[in-house]
Amino acid sequence: MLEAALVQERFTDIVEHTGLAKSTVHRLVATLVEEGFLSGDAEHGYRAGTRFMSLAGRVLTETDITRVAQPVVDRLVAEVDCTVHVGVRAGDEMVYVIRTDSSKPYRMRSRIGLAIPMHSTGMGKAVMATWTDDQVNDYAERTGLPARTEATVRDVASLHSVLEVVRERGFAVDLGENEDGTVCVAAAIYDSTGRATHGLSISSIALEHPGESIEGFAPQARAAAAEISRLLGARGV
Known part of the structure; x- marks a missing residue:
């Protein structure tokens, strides 16, 4: 789900990519936004959130x-x-x-x-x-x-x-x-x-x-x- 949200530009594309129901995708994406792994919204698209970037930076550094x-x-x-x-x-x-x-x-x-x-x-x-x-x-x-x-x-x-x-x-x-x-x-x-x-x-x-x-x-x-x-x-x- 996280990869799909970062790669796909539109909410409908995320749904198609995952093969899940819209309600399920909406709930999972909302949770990722709440937890800081994603930022953005369905209208303007999603991008990496602060928590994701922090973890990615640690991995790359190490x-x-x-x-x-x-x-x-x-x-x-x-x-x-x-x-x-x-x-x-x-x-x-x-x-x-x-x-x-x-x-x-x-x-x-x-x-x-x-x-x-x-x-x-x-x-x-x-x-x-x-x-x-x-x-x-x-x-x-x-x-x-x-x-x-x-x-x-x-x-x-x-x-x-x-x-x-x-x-x-x-x-x-x-x-x-x-x-x-x-x-x-x-x-x-x-x-x-x-x-x-x-x-x-x-x-x-x-x-x-x-x-x-x-x-x-x-x-x-x-x-x-x-x-x-x-x-x-x-x-x-």
């Missing part, structure tokens, strides 16, 4: 993405046997908050807390693909698009082209753009407000996944990122 995402990451590592990272956007950089290694003898140079430019990383490009063109232009102007390797995107026109491909495909790749010899495929993670705030990547070395073969893990990266997004309260992912 949500620790490492705790939420780690089980998903662990399953993914077992499935693909590659290193999996989760990073959070911090200004113009992505900061690693999770790194779980594969069973392979090699190890990535990444570490928890390491900050890397958004435009040179799979996770960063996956997040940037949700931005407007003006936001991308502002980023390029602020940062100057520093080159990490010979493969790093160095001009804003190329960056726009790369991000358009990411939007079309639903995932991003890093083919030695951040670190020579390292490749990854990545997808964006969304929070409860619908913003892309984090990213997930499946990483390996180019010797094991040459060329663009790391893209074979794109479905797994997208599925894991979507699962974490839903756990964070995102809708429609």
Whole structure:
């Protein structure tokens, strides 16, 4: 009932959505308003009440993405046997908050807390693909698009082209753009407000996944990122 009242604009839509009698819906909604979970009325529509917002704020504040995402990451590592990272956007950089290694003898140079430019990383490009063109232009102007390797995107026109491909495909790749010899495929993670705030990547070395073969893990990266997004309260992912 609470979800229906928040999602539907009209009282008749709430009745239709729930399948309950009008009198029942009216009584339940009135109780939710009285208890502070809803505010508004049948004529103008309902919205979240103060009590609901207070509880939601507590939940969001206490949500620790490492705790939420780690089980998903662990399953993914077992499935693909590659290193999996989760990073959070911090200004113009992505900061690693999770790194779980594969069973392979090699190890990535990444570490928890390491900050890397958004435009040179799979996770960063996956997040940037949700931005407007003006936001991308502002980023390029602020940062100057520093080159990490010979493969790093160095001009804003190329960056726009790369991000358009990411939007079309639903995932991003890093083919030695951040670190020579390292490749990854990545997808964006969304929070409860619908913003892309984090990213997930499946990483390996180019010797094991040459060329663009790391893209074979794109479905797994997208599925894991979507699962974490839903756990964070995102809708429609």
